Amino acid sequence: MSKIISLKIRREDSLSASPPRYDTFRIPTTRQMTVLEVLNEIYDKFDPTLAFRHYRCGRRICRSCEVKLNGQIVRGCATLLFPGKEYLLEPAHPEALIKDLVFDFSKVLSE
Amino acid sequence: MLTILDTDVLIIGGGGAGLRAAIAAAQQGSSVVILDKGPVGRSGTTPMAMEAFQAVGHPEDSAEQHFKDTVRGGLYLGDENLIWVLVTEAKKRVADLEKYGVHFKKKEDGSFDPMQHPGQTFPRTLFIQGGGYGLLQALQKEAHKHNQIRIISDVLVTNIIADKEGFPGGVIFLDLHDGEFKVIKCRAVILATGGYEELWAFTDASVTACGDGLFLAYELGAELIDLEMLQFYPTIVIYPPEVRGTLFQYELVINPDLLGGRILNGRGETFFSGMPLRNVLLQAIWQEIRAGRGTEHGGVYIDLTASSLGRGALTAALNKWQPNQFLYLKDMGIDLRDTPVEVAPHAHYTMGGVAIDEKAQTSVLGLFAAGEVAGNLHGANRVSGNALTETQVFGAIAGAAAAAFAQQRGNIDLEKEAIESREREIFWWGQIFQEKKIRPRKMREQLKEIMWKHCGIERNEAGLKKGLAEIAQLEKEIVSLGPFKNDYQPRQFGAYPQETREALELRMMLTLSRLVLTSALFRQETRGHHIRIDYPLNAAEIKHTFIKKGMEAWAGEVKRKGETNCPR
Helix, strand or coil: CCEEEEEEEEECECCCCCCCEEEEEEEEECCCEEHHHHHHHHHHHCCCCCCCCCCCCCCCCCCCCEEEECCEEEEHHHCEECCCCEEEEEECCHHHEEECCEECHHHCCCC | CEEEEEEEEEEECCCHHHHHHHHHHHHCCCCEEEECCCCCCCCCCHHHCCCEEECCCCCCCCHHHHHHHHHHHCCCCCCHHHHHHHHHHHHHHHHHHHHHCCCECECCCCCECCECCCCCCCCCEEEECCHHHHHHHHHHHHHHCCCCEEEECCEEEEEEEECCCCCEEEEEEEECCCCEEEEEEEEEEEECCCCCHHHCCCECCCCCCCCHHHHHHHHCCCCEECCCCEEEEEEEECCCHHHCCCECCHHHHCCCCCCCCEEECCCCCECCCCCCCHHHHHHHHHHHHHCCCCCCCCCEEEECCCCCCCHHHHHHHHHHHCHHHHHHHHHCCCCCCCCCEEEEEEEEEECCEECCCCCCECCCCCEEECHHHECCCCCCCCCCCHHHHHHHHHHHHHHHHHHHHHHCCCCCCCCHHHHHHHHHHHHHHHHHHHHCCCCHHHHHHHHHHHHHHHCCCEECHHHHHHHHHHHHHHHHHHHCCCCCCCCCCCCCCCCCCHHHHHHHHHHHHHHHHHHHHHHHHHCCCCECCEEECCCCCCCCCCEEEEECCCCCCEEEECCCCHHHCCCC
16 A cells, blocks of 8 residues: 655755745655655655755665754764654755755764 | 865866865865766766775785786786776775764674675675675765865866867856756876766666766867777566666675675576676676576576575575675565566676776876776776775875876967867757757667667677667668857756757767777787677787777777786
């Protein structure tokens, strides 16, 4: 039986004057999925303009896919989302934002 | 198009080879710019590399033995002049890395503690703490000490432009931060872009591994070599889907001193013995899967549940030898101590690439290549541990050689026409997909399927020809999207234009797929990872496959080193 993973994502373009907005995506699935898998699913099937880093080092070590999930910074490749639940996704470092979930690592102060 | 910088040495790719090249060039007094598709330090293939760095560290071992093992392991297709450089420079580069802050595993007396991987006569794998990622952080820190090195992340290089003298004089790239195409002028170019595993549907390599450097070199007229030689890593996790594509090192699993595990077929039986090289284990696993003795999802099992070490020692060994993999899988609900995991062969490393000489010089003067992008070092199979060694040895050589070349050159004059003629093409690629609402990623997936199906683990003439026809069809579909516009409007593509980037990657991948299929068709023998079922034997004569723009593929000599006496 297919259930829904519901994901509210903060959208903002650093080159545009428009204020940030929040888009909600509802992903039908029968299984748990990683944040990165869900983002790929949204990009493929719902919104080609969603910006996130597709890279996966395969060892949960590089932090390229770091995002803020329900207020906590996590690694997208190694964090599971479960059917039937709702989540909030924001950029891990909004002060260095490029677009949506992508930020400029060289401008992250805590690095 | 805005020219934003003028530099001596321009390096494409900021992984292990690119950063090492930058340090070497800066030490010669050159100004350096590094361009990378992602954030340097978290991009490319190096962060995915295991802990293995091959260099002599055992008292009875020698560079001569490392040489022989590498020549033999590559099925005698590697150029021996390059292999000799690799083995004789390896220890010096280890010393550099230690200065940069890389930690190798040591014994209590402070000496190296190498472990033995398949194909090594003596234990020769030095273990890097933190793996390829750890290596990269140390290199980046070292590069930051040089003021004349400038690192630019998140850009895609689309063209290398020759200057009036015919040498590489600059590059055009898409800046993903603002979606603008820009130009940098330079006096020498080093390719350090890694491999092209992303051409295949099933790979554990990085999504960035589209073979950019090979495409750029080809377009500039450089010779490419042995493109058919793709290494399949035998044991990549295939199930569950959340962790598909994760590499687990069989070299550690089957070593009774390290993890003491087994590899079993779908019926729970063992099907090989000893410590096979990657191409040998690949064939053994493939035979089980083909014969219907695979697992539910079409692989075999890595099984540590009955490890000869016992549970306590196994936990310690996993934390010691594969800590990232072990903890990652554990986070995802898979405890290797309790459950066998399904694995299968995936595209892992490309032995083929841009042909180089001992100075990392390609066949185009002023264009250098180092690391996986280069093509004639490993031959028909890469031995475990030689990849990271290659990045450091040839990165350092390329950096010094490019700096020396750049120092002989004066001001660079790029013709306006040379840039404008290319603008039309890349703007077309950048915008046509959006205009027609076609997803480049869909076409990329089609391409990857074609390559896996017709140029995967088993190959034959009919399949390879079919692959070429299907790639040609895909190219036709794209060209029919709309004519190249002569009255193109230079434009910005906005912040982080992922689809534009994918379209421009597709442009490179299509050409490269055609070259790989052509090379695979040309090699009418089975050697290492190139398995031709219509030519199941090794050919009597061992030759390279060369290819370059405007020419058919041709066979070339493998460079030999007279005094080695390796049996062939």
